[in-house]
Amino acid sequence: MTVYGTRPEAIKLAPVIKALEARQGLDLVTVVTGQHREMLDQVNAIFGIVPDHDLDVFSHGQGLNSLMARVLERLDPVLEKEAPDALLVQGDTSTVAAAAMAAFNRRIKVIHLEAGLRSGDILSPFPEEANRKVTTQVATLHLAPTSTSKNNLLRESLPESTIAVTGNTVIDALLEAVEQQVPFTDARLAGALESGGRILLVTSHRRENWDGAMERVGQAVRRLARTYPNVTVVLPAHRNPVVRAALLPPLADLTNVIVTEPLPYGEFTRVMAAATVILTDSGGVQEEAPSLGKPVLVMRENTERPEAVDAGTVRLIGTDESRIVSEVSNLLDDERAYREMANAVNPYGDGRAAERAVAAIESLLIGGERLPDFDA
Ligand code: UDP
Numbered sequence: 001m002t003v004y005g006t007r008p009e010a011i012k013l014a015p016v017i018k019a020l021e022a023r024q025g026l027d028l029v030t031v032v033t034g035q036h037r038e039m040l041d042q043v044n045a046i047f048g049i050v051p052d053h054d055l056d057v058f059s060h061g062q063g064l065n066s067l068m069a070r071v072l073e074r075l076d077p078v079l080e081k082e083a084p085d086a087l088l089v090q091g092d093t094s095t096v097a098a099a100a101m102a103a104f105n106r107r108i109k110v111i112h113l114e115a116g117l118r119s120g121d122i123l124s125p126f127p128e129e130a131n132r133k134v135t136t137q138v139a140t141l142h143l144a145p146t147s148t149s150k151n152n153l154l155r156e157s158l159p160e161s162t163i164a165v166t167g168n169t170v171i172d173a174l175l176e177a178v179e180q181q182v183p184f185t186d187a188r189l190a191g192a193l194e195s196g197g198r199i200l201l202v203t204s205h206r207r208e209n210w211d212g213a214m215e216r217v218g219q220a221v222r223r224l225a226r227t228y229p230n231v232t233v234v235l236p237a238h239r240n241p242v243v244r245a246a247l248l249p250p251l252a253d254l255t256n257v258i259v260t261e262p263l264p265y266g267e268f269t270r271v272m273a274a275a276t277v278i279l280t281d282s283g284g285v286q287e288e289a290p291s292l293g294k295p296v297l298v299m300r301e302n303t304e305r306p307e308a309v310d311a312g313t314v315r316l317i318g319t320d321e322s323r324i325v326s327e328v329s330n331l332l333d334d335e336r337a338y339r340e341m342a343n344a345v346n347p348y349g350d351g352r353a354a355e356r357a358v359a360a361i362e363s364l365l366i367g368g369e370r371l372p373d374f375d376a
Contacts, residue, residue: 007036
């Protein structure tokens with residue numbers, strides 16, 4: 001059984017769900033919690049996934065405890081009815097931690113995809129760092145995306161035999177999506193890409209940035225849009241109303257800023273591939289953009305994804321308004337600084353992560369060999 005609730009989980013599980021469905025010998029039950037209702041449905045539709053169960057836990061303005069309580073309460077009867085041999089969860093959301101605990105309490109094996117990411121600060125990202133540590137504690141099989149994440153788990157004294165390094169399945173999803181070249185539903189985006197002008201892509205949603213930081217990001221983007229009238233800013237706005245209220249008001253009257261609804265994955269990957277610079281606080285975007293050779297400025301103080309920082313294509317810049325403006329300006333103005341960051345590197349995967357994950361899952365449940373670890 002697999003359980004997921006948000007857009008990034010759906011994107012990263014989709015290649016594994018497809019690979020599991022194509023295999024003989026394993027039956028898959030798909031459960032969505034609906035933590036991100038609309039954005040989740042959008043991804044399921046793109047990848048052609050029809051969930052077997054929908055726990056429909058989403059309610060407006062709900063807190064983390066009420067969300068986790070609902071997942072526990074509504075997943076339990078499904079676990080009882082389906083009696084799976086194992087539960088597969090991906091990443092670090094509240095859905096993941098709650099579902100992992102629900103399975104553990106029923107002595108069902110937990111398999112954790114994208115295991116071993118650590119920022120080292122339990123409060124950042126919040127609540128994800130805690131969610132992933134809780135999940136590690138109850139998991140039987142840890143599917144680590146990179147050797148760095150495997151080493152984090154070894155440092156926590158997990159037996160090496162329980163860890164497989166698969167690469168990140170987001171690269172599998174990305175490569176498939178980019179190939180599809182889907183048309184844009186928003187004519188403004190089609191126009192921006194056709195014009196061939198420079199594009200600054202911005203996404204921001206992190207909970208630890210809600211307290212003042214999001215307003216600074218909005219002001220910084222406003223200053224950048226006014227300083228560079230020939231650069232088009234594309235900002236797909238997260239559905240969370242707290243994010244929108246903080247980020248969007250300063251951008252309302254600017255003609256070179258395109259604010260959109262969350263973009264379907266295929267369209268978003270096309271914008272990433274066409275962007276000059278990406279300014280984000282997203283985890284998934286930090287992993288995808290380096291494979292497309294795009295410089296990424298990350299509006300956080302730390303990251304659990306150090307590989308692309310080490311490779312030089314991702315820079316941590318925090319959320320100070322002037323720092324955001326100067327870092328983006330530097331890349332737009334200085335060709336050499338730009339070239340130094342705009343190298344295509346693939347520290348997170350080679351597009352075969354789902355294959356490795358499925359081999360490790362089969363090996364746990366029905367026997368057989370794992371594939372060799374992913375080596376960047
Ligand atoms: N994404 C998308 N449409 C958008 C913005 C992002 O499909 O409008 C994708 C993006 O390519 C990445 C994932 O959503 O794969 C990241 O999701 P998010 O930033 O919400 O979560 P995080 O990765 O920070 O957990």
